[in-house]
Amino acid sequence: MDIEALVRTRRALHAVAELVMAGPQFRTSGTIRLRASLGGFATRAEPNVQVVGADLVASGQRLFLERTTCAGLAAEIGVAVGAPAGLYESGSGVGPEDVIEADPQxxxxxxxxxxxxxxxxxxxxxxxxxxxxxxxxxxxxxxxxxxxxxxxxxxxxxxxxxxxxxxxxxxxxxxxxxxxxxxxxxxxxxxxxxxxxxxxxxxxxx
Structure with missing residues (x-):
């Protein structure tokens, strides 16, 4: 098992879950809850965003989580990047402009x-x-x-x-x-x- 790749990928997926999915969902629909879905995880309410493997799927687009940022991903799918404000103190530790990368395996x-x-x-x-x-x-x-x-x-x-x-x-x-x-x-x-x-x-x- 490639632990380094696993940790790097987990960091990337956690960042997307927090900054591109839960934050925008909270600001739009009032909930931070996400759910397991086929091949990954997804929002429960608007905006409809899903991670499948190492890809972000939303607004008819499929974006690779390869040497990108949460700010860039959010802009591509038309949501405002950022974690849910004021609900918890810890999180992914990844900023909107930090580079992330997910390994498909x-x-x-x-x-x-x-x-x-x-x-x-x-x-x-x-x-x-x-x-x-x-x-x-x-x-x-x-x-x-x-x-x-x-x-x-x-x-x-x-x-x-x-x-x-x-x-x-x-x-x-x-x-x-x-x-x-x-x-x-x-x-x-x-x-x-x-x-x-x-x-x-x-x-x-x-």
Missing amino acids: QAHRIAQGFAVGDAALRRMFPGADPVIWPEHFDIGVTVAAVNYGVSPGDDHRAEPYAYVGPHVQQEGVYWNAPFGAAATVRELGGVDGVLSFFEQGRRLLA
């Missing part, structure tokens, strides 16, 4: 993580509506004061991982992360493995 890996997370969460909690949040760029739900989800990677683990994060700190072998428990999607092996990981956490918390 690593973008696919991240998209697969979101798809696996979305499917496992819907099986775990029928009727749930998993959300991709632009602040941390993860997909998850919160049930009974416990966060369940999949992150595309961060400072804790570089590659996509599933997590269970109870709001009250726990002790034990399963709880192997500062925020609760984590295991990579790769080692869990897909939807069934992620679902089992979630179910184990729920049983331990019962």
Whole structure:
């Protein structure tokens, strides 16, 4: 696995999610929530913007996320670039004029993580509506004061991982992360493995 390319791609996709999708959606439609979609992720309301692999798709255009900027992408599709103002402090850490670049193979890996997370969460909690949040760029739900989800990677683990994060700190072998428990999607092996990981956490918390 090319960790450097994965981190670079995650940074690019996170920036687009925050500055080109969630920010414009919030200013237009009042929500920052994004969703998993075929091959990537998308807005939930106007403007209709989607990332498919390493491409941005909107307004009848398909733009490559290759040596570009969020400001340039936003101008191409006719939205005002920028994160949602006043809602959270941390984020992608990428500015509108910072150069971003996404590798198609690593973008696919991240998209697969979101798809696996979305499917496992819907099986775990029928009727749930998993959300991709632009602040941390993860997909998850919160049930009974416990966060369940999949992150595309961060400072804790570089590659996509599933997590269970109870709001009250726990002790034990399963709880192997500062925020609760984590295991990579790769080692869990897909939807069934992620679902089992979630179910184990729920049983331990019962």
